[in-house]
Amino acid sequence: MGSCQSQQCSHGAGPQEEKSKEDIQLDEQLKRIKHKLLVMSGKGGVGKSSVASYLAVGLSKLGYRVGLLDVDLHGPSIPGMLGLRGMFRVDPDENLLIPHKYNDFLQVVSIQCLLEDSDAAVIWRGPVKHGVIKQFIAEAKWGDLDFLLIDSPPGTGDEPLSVAQMMPDAKAVIVTTPQEVSLADVRKSINFCRKVNMPILGLVENMNGLICPHCNKEVPLFGKGGGGKMAEKMGVHLLGSLPFDPRVVESADIGKSLLEQTDDSPFLKALGKLIAEVVSRSGIQQGGTVQKEAGAADTLSDPQSFKVAIPMAGGALTNHFGHCEQFLIVDVQKGVIGNKETITPPPHEPGLLPRWLGELNVNLIIAGGMGSRAIELFNQQNIKVVTGAPCLPPEELIQQYLANTLKTGANACDH
CATH class of the missing domain: 3.40.50.300 (P-loop containing nucleotide triphosphate hydrolases)
Structure with missing residues (x-):
């Protein structure tokens, strides 16, 4: 310069x-x-x-x-x-x-x-x-x-x-x-x-x-x-x-x-x-409701009952998915938010998080962004991925997802 x-x-x-x-x-x-x-x-x-x-x-x-x-x-x-x-x-x-x-x-x-x-x-x-x-x-x-x-x-x-x-x-x-x-x-x-x-x-x-x-x-x-x-x-x-x-x-x-x-x-x-x-x-297409990423699992067996993982920082979703300090794991049964547990992920390694979250029986991830290769790996674990979610408190994200009103923007990490 x-x-x-x-x-x-x-x-x-x-x-x-x-x-x-x-x-x-x-x-x-x-x-x-x-x-x-x-x-x-x-x-x-x-x-x-x-x-x-x-x-x-x-x-x-x-x-x-x-x-x-x-x-x-x-x-x-x-x-x-x-x-x-x-x-x-x-x-x-x-x-x-x-x-x-x-x-x-x-x-x-x-x-x-x-x-x-x-x-x-x-x-x-x-x-x-x-x-x-x-x-x-x-x-x-x-x-x-x-x-x-x-x-x-x-x-x-x-x-x-x-x-x-x-x-x-x-x-x-x-x-x-x-x-x-x-x-x-x-x-x-x-x-x-x-x-x-x-x-x-x-x-x-x-x-x-x-x-x-x-x-x-x-x-x-x-x-x-x-x-x-x-x-x-x-x-x-x-x-x-x-x-x-x-x-x-x-x-x-x-x-x-x-x-x-x-x-x-x-x-x-x-x-x-x-x-x-x-x-x-500005004319950006935000997608209205939740968008499906290429390669991601299409649906949940029961859209009102699932276990969701949300990367967290300061009480709200963070875009640092692969390197976030904690995940909030939430059980949802018949549209009702149940048990919540905050878990520290293992040290970051390529391909580790999909296996780890799969072993925790997670079948939905709500994230700000995620690379296409990671989405493919989660798909292999039959875990649905939602990207472009706003940085909101987890209960609000889940309620919006259940009501099919979750507004999503661009995938924050689309490499």
Whole structure:
């Protein structure tokens, strides 16, 4: 990866040759990214970066392969919010920057992870910013992605314009709060997108009321419903409204997303609906009800009576199937959840888990993702496999499965 702190990259080639090579790399990488979402706002302080990070983590927990690119070059905050520390490494064979890994399905690139001093001021003009953003896309080892979320700085300056020029198929997610001063700036963001022919996926109304932790009453800190009215007036889709939750601020300060917890708070409920709306509006086929993977057992002998294994972390399903720390084994008889047992699996070896779970008389697995070879091995054990399941508590997953309402997304590990 060339140095991002110089105005011109140099790998020993002339300017025209280098430009051509970089443009080819850019085109090749963009072809491997299905959906590009530019998260932007008309002004600062509306929680744009928080929305970007929560969308990225939430999508990754559904098993989608996600990249999060922080192009707020003067005020990067994504690494701190996600607890990512240290400088980037470079792949010596391909000379590509290796993004930081938040989890197995989320990679992050930010200028902050290229600065030895995190407090250093980045003083760059527009052309340099454009070149750095191009390098972050073309010369980072992203691989195949379902989503690339780009967190841009507030306003309609160089960074969002560069993204619009590089990614003609990108769509905008515009973040606002209900108060009028924020909505006035949002109108400028909407008009910017229309000026550069960038489709708008929708508007997110953030901090839409505080649920008092003492009396459970809603307090309209920044007004109420202004985002919905603005969306209707400007002809933009309202993706969702997120209530103000002080824990979002606290979790950002310690670098740990609230999505690593499991609760039924108004914020996480609203966030779940928002993420589902983003997926739906992006045109991804989620499959409606449970999908059968190729090679998997077709049916259970009794669809209301079975023994199911669910890979667990923090009280909910985890996408780390082959390397999860614990499995929850649950007996279901005639549609009623019975005995539950948490078991630590044996050390991971190829082909071991299918035999081990078969010996435990498991005949159903609900997972976020699984490789095709593993699915074949489970099929040989006559164990049905459901992949693409959301990261929900096990009882909820089982109840949805029994009711044939379990929504599944992409197989989080389809190799």
